[in-house]
Amino acid sequence: MRIAVVDAPDRARFELWVEDELVGCASYHVADGVMALPFTEVHPTRHGQGLGTILVRGVLAAVRQRQLSVRPYCPFVRHCLLAHPEELDLVSPADRALFGLPPAASSSA
Numbered sequence: 001m002r003i004a005v006v007d008a009p010d011r012a013r014f015e016l017w018v019e020d021e022l023v024g025c026a027s028y029h030v031a032d033g034v035m036a037l038p039f040t041e042v043h044p045t046r047h048g049q050g051l052g053t054i055l056v057r058g059v060l061a062a063v064r065q066r067q068l069s070v071r072p073y074c075p076f077v078r079h080c081l082l083a084h085p086e087e088l089d090l091v092s093p094a095d096r097a098l099f100g101l102p103p104a105a106s107s108s109a
Contacts, residue, residue, distance in 0.1 A: 003051070005058025014062070016042065016055040024051055026059050026074070034092075035063050038073045056080040060087050072099050 004017045016024035024042035042052045063070050070090045072078045093104040
């Protein structure tokens, strides 16, 4: 099964494709080095297959590649960040409390 997360900038969203079927999307807005993620959606017939996580992980990989930070307004994006704390560095320490995310780890020992 071929699964792809594709940026569709003309529609301001990432799309999740399974084979030739569009099954989900994550809307975004980029300004001042920050990608805001207000909404993600996977078609109800595809729930429970882990596709939402694949979509969000693909979006976060693009954020990292573009050297942006993220504002996870979407509750599912926040859920994925909490489930994959290695991605939390993509959220500015100043923004974490706003989204109910843990503060950045202290660098002092």
